[in-house]
Amino acid sequence: MKDDLGLKIGLEVHCQLTVLKTKLFCSCPSNYRGEDPNTNICEVCTGMPGTLPVLNEKAVEAAVKIALALDCKISESMNFFRKNYFYPDLPKNFQITQYDKAGGSPIAKEGLVETIAGIIRIRRIQLEEDPGKLSYEGTIVSSPISLVDYNRAGVALVEIVTEPDLKSPKHAREFLQKLRSILEHIGVCDGSLEGAMRCDANVSLFGGKRVEVKNISSFKEVERALNFEITRQKTMANVAKAEGMETRHWDDVRRVTVTLRVKEAEEDYRYFPEPDLVPITISKEYVADIRKRMPELPDGRKARFVKQYVISEEIAGVLVGEKLLADIFEESLRTRMASNLLGSWLAIDILGYLNRSEKTLADMKFKPKDLAELARKVEKKELTENTAKSVVIKAIEQGKSTFEFAKEGAAITDEKSIMDAVKEVFEANPKAVEDAKSDPKAINFLMGQLMKATKGRADHELARKTIEQAITAGS
Amino acid sequence: MKMQSAWEIAEGVRKGSISAVEIVEEFFERIEKHDKEIRAFITVSKDSAIQQAKEIEKKRREKKLGRLAGVPIAVKDNICTRGIETTCASKILKGYIPPYDATAVRMLKEEGAVIIGKTNLDEFGMGSSTEFSAFFATKNPRNLNHVPGGSSGGSAAAVAKGLSAVALGTDTGGSIRCPSAFCGVVGVKPTYGLVSRYGLIAYANTLEQIGPIANNVIDAALLLSCIAGHDPHDSTSIGENKDYTKFNSSAKKLKIGVPRQYFGEGTQKAVSDAVWRAIKKLEGEGAEVEEIDLKSVGYALASYYIIAMSEASSNLARYDGLRYGFQDSSGARDWSTLFSKDRKAGFGFEVKKRIMLGTFALSAGYFDAYYLKAQKVRNLIIQDFQRAFKKFDVLMGPTMPTTAFKLGEKTVDPLAMYMSDCDTVPANLAGIPAASIPCGSSNGLPIGLQIMATPFEEGKMLNVAKTLEDILGVYAE
Numbered sequence: 001m002k003d004d005l006g007l008k009i010g011l012e013v014h015c016q017l018t019v020l021k022t023k024l025f026c027s028c029p030s031n032y033r034g035e036d037p038n039t040n041i042c043e044v045c046t047g048m049p050g051t052l053p054v055l056n057e058k059a060v061e062a063a064v065k066i067a068l069a070l071d072c073k074i075s076e077s078m079n080f081f082r083k084n085y086f087y088p089d090l091p092k093n094f095q096i097t098q099y100d101k102a103g104g105s106p107i108a109k110e111g112l113v114e115t116i117a118g119i120i121r122i123r124r125i126q127l128e129e130d131p132g133k134l135s136y137e138g139t140i141v142s143s144p145i146s147l148v149d150y151n152r153a154g155v156a157l158v159e160i161v162t163e164p165d166l167k168s169p170k171h172a173r174e175f176l177q178k179l180r181s182i183l184e185h186i187g188v189c190d191g192s193l194e195g196a197m198r199c200d201a202n203v204s205l206f207g208g209k210r211v212e213v214k215n216i217s218s219f220k221e222v223e224r225a226l227n228f229e230i231t232r233q234k235t236m237a238n239v240a241k242a243e244g245m246e247t248r249h250w251d252d253v254r255r256v257t258v259t260l261r262v263k264e265a266e267e268d269y270r271y272f273p274e275p276d277l278v279p280i281t282i283s284k285e286y287v288a289d290i291r292k293r294m295p296e297l298p299d300g301r302k303a304r305f306v307k308q309y310v311i312s313e314e315i316a317g318v319l320v321g322e323k324l325l326a327d328i329f330e331e332s333l334r335t336r337m338a339s340n341l342l343g344s345w346l347a348i349d350i351l352g353y354l355n356r357s358e359k360t361l362a363d364m365k366f367k368p369k370d371l372a373e374l375a376r377k378v379e380k381k382e383l384t385e386n387t388a389k390s391v392v393i394k395a396i397e398q399g400k401s402t403f404e405f406a407k408e409g410a411a412i413t414d415e416k417s418i419m420d421a422v423k424e425v426f427e428a429n430p431k432a433v434e435d436a437k438s439d440p441k442a443i444n445f446l447m448g449q450l451m452k453a454t455k456g457r458a459d460h461e462l463a464r465k466t467i468e469q470a471i472t473a474g475s
Numbered sequence: 476m477k478m479q480s481a482w483e484i485a486e487g488v489r490k491g492s493i494s495a496v497e498i499v500e501e502f503f504e505r506i507e508k509h510d511k512e513i514r515a516f517i518t519v520s521k522d523s524a525i526q527q528a529k530e531i532e533k534k535r536r537e538k539k540l541g542r543l544a545g546v547p548i549a550v551k552d553n554i555c556t557r558g559i560e561t562t563c564a565s566k567i568l569k570g571y572i573p574p575y576d577a578t579a580v581r582m583l584k585e586e587g588a589v590i591i592g593k594t595n596l597d598e599f600g601m602g603s604s605t606e607f608s609a610f611f612a613t614k615n616p617r618n619l620n621h622v623p624g625g626s627s628g629g630s631a632a633a634v635a636k637g638l639s640a641v642a643l644g645t646d647t648g649g650s651i652r653c654p655s656a657f658c659g660v661v662g663v664k665p666t667y668g669l670v671s672r673y674g675l676i677a678y679a680n681t682l683e684q685i686g687p688i689a690n691n692v693i694d695a696a697l698l699l700s701c702i703a704g705h706d707p708h709d710s711t712s713i714g715e716n717k718d719y720t721k722f723n724s725s726a727k728k729l730k731i732g733v734p735r736q737y738f739g740e741g742t743q744k745a746v747s748d749a750v751w752r753a754i755k756k757l758e759g760e761g762a763e764v765e766e767i768d769l770k771s772v773g774y775a776l777a778s779y780y781i782i783a784m785s786e787a788s789s790n791l792a793r794y795d796g797l798r799y800g801f802q803d804s805s806g807a808r809d810w811s812t813l814f815s816k817d818r819k820a821g822f823g824f825e826v827k828k829r830i831m832l833g834t835f836a837l838s839a840g841y842f843d844a845y846y847l848k849a850q851k852v853r854n855l856i857i858q859d860f861q862r863a864f865k866k867f868d869v870l871m872g873p874t875m876p877t878t879a880f881k882l883g884e885k886t887v888d889p890l891a892m893y894m895s896d897c898d899t900v901p902a903n904l905a906g907i908p909a910a911s912i913p914c915g916s917s918n919g920l921p922i923g924l925q926i927m928a929t930p931f932e933e934g935k936m937l938n939v940a941k942t943l944e945d946i947l948g949v950y951a952e
Contacts, residue, residue, distance in 0.1 A: 043575050047793050049568065049676040050555040050577060052709050084789050084837070088810045093792035102842060146810070148797075270837035272846060275680035275786055276672075278710050 005234070008210075009172055009226060010164035010202045013179060015189040016130065017062045017156040018196050024129050024156035025053030025096065032151035033193065045154030047091035052276045055080075059156040060280060062188040063107045063127050064290050066158055069182050069297055070122050072111030077281050079105055080127075080274040085267070088148050089131040097128035097159075099271045107282070114299065115178055116317070117171045121163040130155040139251055141258060152195075158188075164202065169226035172201065176219045177321050181298045184323035192324075192360060201226055205233045209245040213257050216250050225250040229257050301326060309339040318347035324361045325351065332368035332375075341375040345389060353393050365401040366392075374403065384411040387456050413459045415466070421458060422466050425449045436471050443467060481546045481640040481694040482720075485587070488545035491535060495528040495545030499589050502547040506592070506638045514613050515623075515633040517552045519592040520559050527589045534587075541586030542701055548583060549639035551630050552593040553600055554685060555674040556580055559590065563676050564608035565598045567821030568800045577674020578709065579643060579685045579702040586701045591639055594629025598823045599791065600645060600678040602626050603653050603895050606886050607825045614882070615657060618919055621879040624654030630688045631658040641690075641698050645675055647683040648779050649874075649899025652911035655688055656923020657879035659913045659950035661695045661940070662688045666930045667906035669714035670699075671706030677790040679783035680711075682903040691949050692912065692941045696720045699933060719934055722941045726760035729939065730867045734769040737872025737898050737925075749915035749922040750873045756946050757939075767863060769870075771855040772901045778852035779900040780893060781836050781845050788833030794821060828889075853904045860905045864929040869939050873898055874911035874923035898925060908933045912940050913950035921950055 020030045026044035044051045067074050081099035098106035111122035132153040136143035160179070166172045176199065180191035191197045198217060203226060204210045211233065216225050229248070248257040296304070298320040305316040305326075320326045329346050333339055354360060374392065377383040391403045412418060425446060426433050432449075436442035446467050450458055479498075487493030503521055510516055524547070531545050550556055553563045555573035557580075562568045576584065584590070597607035605613045605628025613628045615621040616636040623632040627644030631654030634642050644651040646664035655662025663686045670685045677683070687698035696719040704716030733754060738747050758764045796802035796817030797810070803820045807813035822830070836845035863870060876898060885892040902909035907930055914924035924943070928936035 043573075046798060048573065048575075048799070049561070049563070049571065049793070050573065050674040051575075052673050054708060054710055082789050084792060086792065086795070086811070086814055088795075088797055091793065091798065093795060094789055102847070268839045270789070270834065270839075270842075272785060272789070272837055272842070276677075276709075276711065 005230070006204075006206045007168070007230065008164040008202075008204045009166035009169075011162045011166065011172060011175070012200045012202070013160045013162075013176065014130075014198045014200075015066075015158045015160065015183055015191075016193075016196045017059055017158060017188050018190045018193055019062055019188045020056060020058050020156055022056055023154040024056050024059050024127070025154055028154065030155050032155065035151050037147070037149040037151060040151040041153070045091065046150050053096060053274075055277060055280065056156060059127055060107070060282070061290060062156075063125065063158050064282065064287060065186045065188055065294065066160070066183065067108035067111065067125050068287070068291055068294055069186050070111035070113060070125065070160070072108035072122060072125055074108045074282055074287055075105045076283075077105060077279050078107045079103075079279040080277045081271045082274050084270040087131070088146070089134050089153070091132065091150060091153055095129060095131065096274050096277070098126035100124055102271060103273065104271070113175060113178060113182075115171065115174050117167055117174060118165070120165045120175050123161040123163050125161075126159050128157050128159055129153070130157045139253060140249055141251075169223040169230070172226055173219050173223045176222060178298065180219075181321050181323055185295060185297050185301070187295065192362065201229070203229050203233065205230065206237055208233070208237070211245070212247045213250050214247060214260065215252070217252060221250065221252055224255055225257060228255065232257065298323075298326075305329075309333060309343070311339055311343040315340075315343040315347045318351065319343060322361065328361065328364070328368045328371070332372035341378060341385070342372060345371075345375070345392065349389050350392065350396070353396065357397070359396065363399065364396055365399055366395055366403065367401070370403065381413060382411065384457060384459050386451065386460050387411060390456055411459055412454055412457045413462065415462065418458055418462055418466050421450055421454050422463070422470055425453055426470065433471065433474065437474075443471070479637075479640060480691055481543065481689065482697050484546050484640055485542060485544045485697075488531065488535065488587070489540045493545065495531040495535075495589070496525060498545055499524050499528040499547055499591065502591055502639060505636075509636055510638060512614065512619060513616055513632050513636055513638070514611050515594050515629040515636070515638055516549070516592040517562060517564060517595050517608075517610060517629070518560050520556075520590055523559065524589050524591045527584070531587050531589070542697065543583060544587035546588045547591045547640045548588045549592055549594045549630055549633045549642040550580060550590055551596055551627050551642070551644050553596060553645060553676045553678070554580060554643055555676065556590055556593065559593060561593065561676070562610075563599045564596045564610055565822065565826065566609045566801055567794045567796070567817070571800045573674070575674065577685070578671035578706045580674060582702050583643075583698075588701075594627070594633055594642060596629055596650075597626035598826050599676070599787070600626040600647050600650055600683070601787070601825050601829055603649065603892055604880070604885065605629060605654070606882065607823060609823050612882060615879050615920075617659060617921060618879070620881055621920060622657065622882055624657030624875070624879060626650040626654075627662075627688065628654045631655050631660055631662065634658070634660050634688050634690055641694050642688040643685055643698075643702075644688045645683055645685050646903065647679050647783060648903050649896045651686045651688060652874045652899050652909060652923065652925060653896070655911040656874035656913075657921065659916070659921030660688055660690055661692055661910065661912050661944075662686065663695050663699055663910045663933070663937070664902060664908065665699060665703065665933060666714065666908045667903075668712050669703050669908070669931065669933065671702075671704075671709040671712045673706055673708040677786070679786040680790065681786065682779070682783060692937060692944045693720060693722075695910070696722075696937045696941075699937075703933075714931060717934065719937050722938055724938065724942045724945055726757045726762040726939075726942050729757065729762040729869070731757065731762050731764045732767045732863050732867035732870045733764060734767050734772065734863070734870060734872055736769050736772045739876070739897065741894060741897070742873060742876040743878065743917070745917035746873045746875070746877060746922050749917070750871070750924050753914040753924050753943060753947060754871055757943065760942070760946070765867070767867075769859050769863060769901070771852065771859045774852045775856055775901040775904055776893065776897050778849040778856070779896070779904055780832075781849035782853065782904075784829045784833035785836045785846050786833070788830045788837060791822075791826065791830055794818065796821065856901055857905045860901075860907060860927075860929075868928070868935060870927040872925050874925040875899070878917050878920035878922060902927050906930060908936050910936055910940050912943060914943070914947060916950075
């Protein structure tokens with residue numbers, strides 16, 4: 001994105017503290033997923049008259065961990081505020097949250113996250129309750145009805161607010177990926193759960209008014225929504241239509257943002273101190289104790305990977321980008337072999353396949369040590385790397401816990417067998433052989449045919465060399 | 476009519492000289508006879524009460540009876556009672572049946588008290604006369620042309636008329652003490668935090684407490700002993716569970732401060748005379764009395780109404796008709812229209828007015844000038860009281876500046892109605908305990924004397940109240 005756009009992007013990321021057993025202010029289970037609508041509720045989280053919130057102290061501990069991981073200043077005393085607005089997913093028509101003005105003190109502020117594309121400053125971190133969930137028939141605009149489910153209402157959220165330091169939609173995605181990995185490493189938020197990490201984005205262009213985009217449910221969607229919104233705002237600027245302050249809704253089906261509400265001025269939430277909760281002291285000793293128990297974070301782990309396993313910074317960076325991936329990598333390295341192969345398989349081939357096929361690491365059913373064994377075979381030349389990778393992908397695809405090889409699974413490494421196979425392929429594809437003399441792309445086609453004929457067992461390097469030599473010889 | 480005191484009933488039931496079922500039935504007979512004209516009750520829960528009484532009879536055989544065994548109790552209708560409709564005297568909560576008991580109610584049941592019904596109040600506690608009930612006005616049993624006071628008017632009237640042995644009220648700015656004074660009964664607003672607010676339907680969270688209304692000091696102390704103490708469901712409850720029924724009646728060396736500000740312009744002469752007469756009697760018994768100044772209480776009323784309305788505007792937001800209570804679904808096609816229709820038809824005028832004023836006070840640009848300023852005044856009042864209590868054991872003055880006014884007299888003059896709270900709101904702002912006990916009458920209408928003490932000194936305060944009651948006798952017509 002060019003600087004002259006005056007692009008400003010800031011994010012508000014909502015992370016559910018999935019590590020907690022109960023909600024933020026009552027003893028309902030915090031895991032509402034898979035429950036029938038409006039069954040995971042009690043009189044407190046549905047805001048029945050006369051009920052009072054009682055703070056789940058484990059939530060404070062989890063939030064302090066996040067604050068430490070993001071290098072924030074932790075408040076010595078924090079308090080809760082009410083954010084007043086009417087909405088059907090809010091049982092009390094106010095949200096218990098934290099505030100940094102009018103005597104308010106959120107749990108932490110002024111942190112930072114380092115990304116490849118630069119430092120992102122964290123403005124504040126606050127604890128708050130999740131609202132319920134509205135469902136529509138079709139889209140929010142066209143639905144004739146809306147249904148409300150309070151199962152999620154009252155689940156503990158940590159809101160992380162960034163300064164407008166994000167340079168592009170891609171950067172936003174990178175930041176979120178990093179944040180997710182940090183949260184997974186400290187073990188407070190399982191980002192793989194649907195809705196466990198959600199984000200709102202604030203975007204402005206050309207020094208115009210800030211537009212807030214809500215309902216962004218995944219990191220891919222963040223990039224899409226921001227790209228759409230930037231294009232939209234550019235177009236508006238081209239037709240000289242002034243951008244007003246507004247809140248827009250990301251419609252992930254049609255992949256467009258639509259107006260949710262236009263703001264005349266800054267929305268007035270009539271914040272005031274939550275009278276039913278007392279201020280919480282966060283002592284230095286308490287923080288020091290948590291600091292002592294902090295696990296290794298992604299940046300530290302990346303540095304250790306580079307040093308300990310002698311792999312590249314890039315591969316190490318991708319591996320620690322997802323805790324599970326890094327765990328699988330380390331787990332499979334118990335034999336301390338083939339770290340480079342394993343690193344690139346996991347970081348490039350497997351992750352690439354998962355992204356293309358919308359699968360996750362959880363779909364990998366085989367054991368990391370079996371993966372390591374495969375890598376060891378490749379190193380010993382008992383197997384070609386291509387064969388190994390294709391059986392791995394096939395196992396993920398089919399959800400199998402073991403690797404299956406074609407009957408004659410051994411790699412073809414002798415020159416004669418390969419030469420024979422090349423001859424057969426050349427005879428079957430005379431046009432491609434002719435094309436290959438002037439167009440290197442045709443070589444790729446011939447390679448493909450060769451691998452097909454040998455069921456992928458031909459040694460990749462040797463096969464390509466043989467084909468290239470045969471073509472040069474024939475021209 | 477000779478009043479049966481709660482402690483005598485409980486003792487009788489425990490001993491077996493009184494049947495819990497019979498005593499409860501006796502009270503229901505009185506309700507049937509008198510409540511048509513007093514109208515203290517919104518709901519009478521006869522079936523469940525008789526059932527509760529039968530269980531107490533059963534338990535007696537097992538000798539497991541509590542301190543309030545068989546005692547009929549009326550509960551103000553803004554305190555949640557499981558399975559019994561709880562309305563706050565508002566149309567918007569008509570038909571609402573809470574799925575749980577307020578902590579205070581649960582504790583009373585555990586002590587064997589029998590819930591006989593839910594009493595009338597000003598809608599959501601917003602008023603000083605019980606005329607702002609959405610359903611009907613309650614009348615003062617001492618004179619049916621007069622208000623019983625409010626907002627716990629139903630509870631005070633029920634106790635005064637003997638329709639219930641004791642009652643629970645709630646006090647946000649005087650709502651226990653005002654009707655207690657007007658009806659000639661004993662009312663106690665505990666220290667903020669002594670009694671759990673869990674299940675008390677919030678009007679103004681930082682000001683209000685549940686407390687007892689009774690015919691005599693021993694009953695009030697007994698009831699308080701049964702509901703006091705920390706509740707894990709209420710983060711602001713910090714009190715200890717103590718027995719307040721051990722009295723040591725003596726006025727000797729008791730240091731009484733009498734703030735001049737409590738005898739301001741609007742105070743009736745009959746009221747100040749009766750209060751002074753009572754104070755002089757204590758002086759005669761050896762108490763040391765001194766007039767003092769508590770300057771900041773002059774600003775208490777303004778501070779109180781801003782804080783109470785601000786909190787109310789947020790507390791009452793949840794009543795939108797979507798989950799419970801009144802719903803006006805005629806023609807609403809979207810949620811915001813539905814919410815507006817429900818709230819327009821569900822709330823009464825006084826409630827709407829306070830929500831509007833509170834919303835205004837919390838709005839951006841006004842917050843500092845109103846809400847924050849009011850909190851600063853509140854701090855000054857707290858400091859004033861702290862200074863006074865360094866020197867005095869208790870402070871005394873009138874509970875209300877006047878005796879009970881006539882029905883309809885102040886509904887047209889909201890400011891005059893608000894002004895009548897001037898002597899009660901300082902204790903709520905300061906969070907200190909305050910009690911009202913009868914100290915005489917004027918034209919057949921009772922006069923209440925207010926005793927205030929330092930936080931969590933309910934024991935000392937009730938001791939003084941008992942001493943005074945021993946001197947003056949229980950209020951009689």
